[in-house]
Amino acid sequence: MEEGASSSSSTPNPKGYAWAVSAGFNAALAAISVKLPLHQFVRYGLVLLFNVTMWGCYVNSLKALSSLQATVTNFATNFISSGLAGFFFFREPLSFQWFAGALLIIIGVVILSNSSIKKKVNTD
Numbered sequence: 001m002e003e004g005a006s007s008s009s010s011t012p013n014p015k016g017y018a019w020a021v022s023a024g025f026n027a028a029l030a031a032i033s034v035k036l037p038l039h040q041f042v043r044y045g046l047v048l049l050f051n052v053t054m055w056g057c058y059v060n061s062l063k064a065l066s067s068l069q070a071t072v073t074n075f076a077t078n079f080i081s082s083g084l085a086g087f088f089f090f091r092e093p094l095s096f097q098w099f100a101g102a103l104l105i106i107i108g109v110v111i112l113s114n115s116s117i118k119k120k121v122n123t124d
Contacts, residue, residue: 016064017073019057024077026054032085069113076109 033046061070080102086092 013064016061016070019061020065020070020073021077023054023057023061023070024074024079025081026050026057027074027078028081028085030054031082032089035090072109072112076105079105 027050030047030050033043033050036043036046038046058070058074061074064070065073083094083098083102087094
């Protein structure tokens, strides 16, 4: 039984990353919905809907990944998708520093995810 647990912890769970990315996109959608030219009640409803969905996705990602992997993947997706949405939909300027920071965040996510995969031990 322990052999199966150690082999499953040495490979990442693609579904876990899908849940974490989905959580990040939903968090970004919550931020975007605040800026939409809709009635205030509708905007608050969308924010609530996207936040509840984000938390559900995040909890599912925590079931499949380490908290570090789930959190940094969620954060990176939220940061990049929010910034790009602001740029494309709301004409907000993005500086060179934003793009450099986004690249560093992506590199950091890859490094942290790969390093924590080998150290995760299943205690269930």
